[in-house]
Amino acid sequence: MSRDSRRVLATSAGTRPDHFGVTEWTLLGIISITWGSSYLWIALGLESFAPGLIAWMRLAFGAAALLFLPRQRVQIERRDWRGIALVAVVGNAGPALLFALAEQTIESSVAGMMTAATPLATLAVATLLGNRSIRRIHVVGLLLGLVGVIVMSVDNVVGAETGIVGLVYVMIALVGYAITSNVTGPLAQRYGAVAVIVRAQIIGAVVMTPSGVLALGQSRFTWTSFLAVTILGILGTGMARSLQAALISRTGAPRASIVGYLVPVVAAILGVVVLNESLSPAEVAGLATITLGAYLGSRRIKSE
Numbered sequence: 001m002s003r004d005s006r007r008v009l010a011t012s013a014g015t016r017p018d019h020f021g022v023t024e025w026t027l028l029g030i031i032s033i034t035w036g037s038s039y040l041w042i043a044l045g046l047e048s049f050a051p052g053l054i055a056w057m058r059l060a061f062g063a064a065a066l067l068f069l070p071r072q073r074v075q076i077e078r079r080d081w082r083g084i085a086l087v088a089v090v091g092n093a094g095p096a097l098l099f100a101l102a103e104q105t106i107e108s109s110v111a112g113m114m115t116a117a118t119p120l121a122t123l124a125v126a127t128l129l130g131n132r133s134i135r136r137i138h139v140v141g142l143l144l145g146l147v148g149v150i151v152m153s154v155d156n157v158v159g160a161e162t163g164i165v166g167l168v169y170v171m172i173a174l175v176g177y178a179i180t181s182n183v184t185g186p187l188a189q190r191y192g193a194v195a196v197i198v199r200a201q202i203i204g205a206v207v208m209t210p211s212g213v214l215a216l217g218q219s220r221f222t223w224t225s226f227l228a229v230t231i232l233g234i235l236g237t238g239m240a241r242s243l244q245a246a247l248i249s250r251t252g253a254p255r256a257s258i259v260g261y262l263v264p265v266v267a268a269i270l271g272v273v274v275l276n277e278s279l280s281p282a283e284v285a286g287l288a289t290i291t292l293g294a295y296l297g298s299r300r301i302k303s304e
Contacts, residue, residue, distance in 0.1 A: 015189060015250055017133070020298035027247045028294075032262035034240040039111050041236065042103050044228035049219045051100030054229055056212025058096055059205040061233025066198035066242060074195045083187050084196060088203035091180025095173035096204070096237070097211065102170045105163030114170045116149035116264075119257035119297075121178035126254050129182055134254050141296030142254070145261035148289030151282055181253040184245045193245035201238065251298075258297040261290050 020028075045054045066072055076084065102111055119142045123134065187196045248256040265287055 017300060019300050020251070020255075024247065024251055024298070027243050027250075028259050028262060029266075031240050031243050031247070031259050032266045034235050035259070036263045036266040038232060038236040039099075039103070041228040041232035042100055045225045045232065046100065046103060048222040048225035049229065050215035051097060051104065052208065052211035052215030053219050054100045054232075055093065055096035056205060056208040056215070057229045058233035058237040059092060059201050059208055061230055062236075062238030062241065063198055063201035063205055065234045065238040066194055066201070069194050069198075071192050071194040072198045074191050076191060076195070076199065080187060080190070083183055084199050085203055087180045087184055087187070087196065088200040089207060090176040091184070092200050092237075092241070093204035093207045094176050097208065098169040098173040098176075102166040102173075105166035106170070111166075111170055114167070115174060115177075115260050116146055117171075118174050118177050118181075118260040119254070120146060121174055122181045122257040123254040125178045125182050126252070133252060135299070137296050137299050138254060141293045141299070142258070144293030145258060145290050145297065146293075148286045148291075148293055149261055149264055151286035151289060178257075181244075181248060181257060185248040185253055188245040188249035193242045193249060197238070197242045197245050201241075255297055258294045261294055265290055 042054065045057075049057070099111060123139070123142055126134065184196060244256065244259065247259075250256075
């Protein structure tokens with residue numbers, strides 16, 4: 001593997017090896033709340049828009065929102081554009097299209113539960129890329145989080161509409177997330193999270209433009225779908241991805257990935273508080289297991 005290839009496919013332990021502090025938990029909370037609603041916005045968008053149009057819109061709206069932030073005005077070294085292009089295609093454009101395609105054949109609850117595999121996939125990629133900072137306690141925490149999500153979600157996904165093709169789409173997207181989560185960290189440390197993500201989303205929007213144009217003929221305008229995709233783009237794609245990149249640069253990809261376990265926790269809590277829903281015993285047990293797993297996953301890393 002060439003030196004430039006190693007620079008693109010790089011990972012890091014993060015700039016903060018200590019236990020998560022207020023900043024890290026705050027970032028996790030904001031990202032979890034934002035991403036917890038993303039599958040709903042996609043489902044609402046699909047009521048009127050074709051998947052290709054949704055993917056293009058969310059990337060274009062996310063990039064447009066980030067362009068207003070001063071922190072994106074930095075100079076990127078030429079050798080790092082390959083890494084940003086990888087993040088753009090594998091971590092932004094690809095998953096944006098794949099999740100929209102997937103939710104045509106699987107329910108949003110199933111898609112949400114499947115993303116629980118992302119932390120373990122991220123850990124596997126980090127290990128392959130040479131990150132040796134993860135301790136056994138982090139692995140235990142990630143495994144507990146996965147068990148908790150499965151226990152918590154089983155009542156909601158049993159009997160849900162599923163399609164093999166949709167499941168495959170989600171799995172491919174998760175591999176993309178795992179790869180780019182590791183690549184994003186070193187880039188965000190050098191240039192800042194916003195600078196990296198805005199460029200990745202601009203590239204992603206350009207890549208998705210042909211698909212978006214072709215999807216216009218399969219779509220119709222409704223305010224519900226438009227507002228849903230606008231929220232998805234600005235908050236879920238632009239702002240939340242920038243915050244996730246910042247978290248990765250601070251804590252490393254494996255520890256930052258525990259956000260994937262907190263998304264269903266947020267959804268359950270909002271259901272109780274906002275919709276007066278009740279929690280089943282399985283959901284309570286799942287919440288407790290996820291909480292313990294997230295706590296263990298946030299512990300101090302060892303020196304590389």
